[in-house]
Amino acid sequence: MRGGWRVTAAALVGALTLSGVARADDAAPDKPPPALKLNLLENLDLWQNTEGGLRTGGTALNKLRVSATWNAVQLGDPGFNAHVQVFAINGRPFSGDFVGDIQTLSNIEAPTAVRLFDLWADQSFGDQDSLRVGLLDVNHDFDINSPVGLFIASSDAIAPDLSKSGRNGPSIFPVSSFGVRDLWTPTKSFTLRVGAFDGVSGDPAHQGAFVDVRLRGSDGAFLIGQADWNFADNAQASVGVWSYTAATPRIDPARPGEERQSGVYAFIDGPISKSLSAWIRVGVDNPGVEMVSNFFGAGVVWNAPFPSRKSDQAGLAIARAGIGGPARRAQGLPDAETSIEATYLFQATDQLSLQPDLQYIVHPASAPHLPNALVIGLRITIAGQYPAGTTDTED
Numbered sequence: 001m002r003g004g005w006r007v008t009a010a011a012l013v014g015a016l017t018l019s020g021v022a023r024a025d026d027a028a029p030d031k032p033p034p035a036l037k038l039n040l041l042e043n044l045d046l047w048q049n050t051e052g053g054l055r056t057g058g059t060a061l062n063k064l065r066v067s068a069t070w071n072a073v074q075l076g077d078p079g080f081n082a083h084v085q086v087f088a089i090n091g092r093p094f095s096g097d098f099v100g101d102i103q104t105l106s107n108i109e110a111p112t113a114v115r116l117f118d119l120w121a122d123q124s125f126g127d128q129d130s131l132r133v134g135l136l137d138v139n140h141d142f143d144i145n146s147p148v149g150l151f152i153a154s155s156d157a158i159a160p161d162l163s164k165s166g167r168n169g170p171s172i173f174p175v176s177s178f179g180v181r182d183l184w185t186p187t188k189s190f191t192l193r194v195g196a197f198d199g200v201s202g203d204p205a206h207q208g209a210f211v212d213v214r215l216r217g218s219d220g221a222f223l224i225g226q227a228d229w230n231f232a233d234n235a236q237a238s239v240g241v242w243s244y245t246a247a248t249p250r251i252d253p254a255r256p257g258e259e260r261q262s263g264v265y266a267f268i269d270g271p272i273s274k275s276l277s278a279w280i281r282v283g284v285d286n287p288g289v290e291m292v293s294n295f296f297g298a299g300v301v302w303n304a305p306f307p308s309r310k311s312d313q314a315g316l317a318i319a320r321a322g323i324g325g326p327a328r329r330a331q332g333l334p335d336a337e338t339s340i341e342a343t344y345l346f347q348a349t350d351q352l353s354l355q356p357d358l359q360y361i362v363h364p365a366s367a368p369h370l371p372n373a374l375v376i377g378l379r380i381t382i383a384g385q386y387p388a389g390t391t392d393t394e395d
Contacts, residue, residue, distance in 0.1 A: 035074050038386040041065045043108050045091075045152075046378045053099040053364050053373035061091035063108040067118065079124035088114045089174065099373045100364040102164070102291070103321055103339055104154040106377070110174035116211040117176050130183040135213070139163075139172045141181055141193050142226050143240060145269035147277045147301045147315075152357050152379060153341045155319035156299060160292040161283040165261050166244060168204045170222050175202035177222075178213050191228040196221055199246050220246025234277075235270025248289040252326040259289050277301050287324025291333075291365075294322035299341075311347035316340075323365055332368035337361065350388075355379040 041064075048058035067085035071078060090112045095104045120134025139158045148156045154163065158172060171177040179197030186192075199220035203212040226240035242265075247258035263285030271277045278300040287293035299317030304310045320338045327333055343357045357377040364370040 035071045036386075037069045037071075038384075039065075039067045040382075040384040042380075042382040044380040045094075045106050045108060046380075047094045047098075047106065048376050049094075049098040050374045050376060052371040053101070053361065053375075054367075054370065055098060057098050059092040059094050059098065061094060061106055061108055062089065063110075064088045079126075081122045081124075083118055083120055083122070084116075085118035086114070086116055087174075096366075099361060099375060100366040100370045101339065101361045101373070102337055102365045103160050103319060105339065105341075105359050105361065105375060106152055107154045107157055107173070109154075111207045113174065113208045114210060115174065117173070119211075128185050132181045132183075134178065135176045135211070136171060136179040136181055136195070136197065137173065137176055138170050138179075138195065138197065138222075138224065141183065142195065142224050142242075143265060143267075143281075145236065145238070145267055145279050145281070146234065147269055147279050147299060148317075150301050150313050150315045150345060151299065151317050151341055151343060152355070152377070153317065153319060153339055153359060155295070155297060155321065155339060156317050156341070159265065159281060159283050159295040159297060159319070160321045161263055161285045161290070161295040162242060162265065164292050165242075165263070165285065165290060166200065166222060167219075167248075168201045170224075170242075171197045171201050175207070177201040178215065179222075189230045191230070193224075193226045193228070195224045197224075198222070199244055218246065220244055232270060235268075237266075237268045239266045240264070250288050250326065251291070251324070251330055252288070253330060255288070255326075259286060261286055261289050263290075265295075272300075275303050275305075277303070287326055291323060291327040292321045293324030293327075296320045296322075305344075309347075313345040315343050315345075321365070333365050334363040334368075337363050337365035351383055353379075353381045353383075355381065 043063045045061040049056050065087040069081055069083045072080040089110050094106060094109055095101050118135055120132050120136055122130060122132040124130045143158050143162055163172060168175060171179055177198035179195055181195040184192045198215055199222050206212055222244050224242040226238055228236055228238045230236050243262035244260055247260050249258050263283060265283035267279055267281035269279035281297045283295040285293060297319040299315060302314040305312060305314045318340050320336050322336045323333045340360045343355060346354045348354060359375045361373040364373055
């Protein structure tokens, strides 16, 4: 993992350089904001499985992300944006080699690769409508809520009833696909999102490809829609539906044939006090063709847990992935895999944060009869932006 440390050191230099340039640029009085936003984000995870799972031991995971967003304000069209994002991942798999969980306890774990992930154009039509086309991340607009950004476990960002679907997953990290997304906001309290994507993300036979877009009729399409109701300040209730147009072979060998993968999910999130925010999420799909047939997740985030640490956060979350009957019978798996995560984000500087993390996995479900696993970890995050203090909301 020496290469990972070199990447982290280079990311720190890059973040400081970006921030320094931005501070000098911001010193100019009355200068309008630049049309270009640059972002650099480096995550380095250190993990140790202390007991249970497949076996004890540890590893390190690394993800470097670089992105740029261009706005056409200088051409007289501030509603047009173009965005590109490239990331590099390396490190030995942790869930796959040590823990055996199916939910993937680190949201940066993926096969080693350098990949073009986002490449799209977006046109807004006033304040009500936005159309986006290109290589898109489904999880940027669908099945995502505000409080989950703190957590490291993958299921807290996008649940496995959706993320584990399809032949190579939907268009989410680590492989995106070509798609179209429309976002319509007829009122301040209601938003409707719809999207259509290639039914197979990338090429399952070439997981390390920089980019692989193939639009084959046999792949079908992945369709998704979500309705959001903003019922209070920073509070939202959402319902989503999704489906693949191409059929998938059934899991149960005693019932040959094919069915379509489809599902429904709903979540609610928002503040429960001045310093606490929380969410609850549920989802169901077709157990005949999906291992994870239902999901329940919930969590709470404590903002500024100490008066002297205004930017720190602490959080506790639970994620239960229910295993469908056909998968249990065919593979001898448990009824469910449950992950409990406790985490604390220490914001050391504007560019650097440290996040110790503790996860307990009940019944890791990649194989029958795996013992419960206790995992400890540390995430080191380095971030740089240009202009300074402007996080690219498109990442």
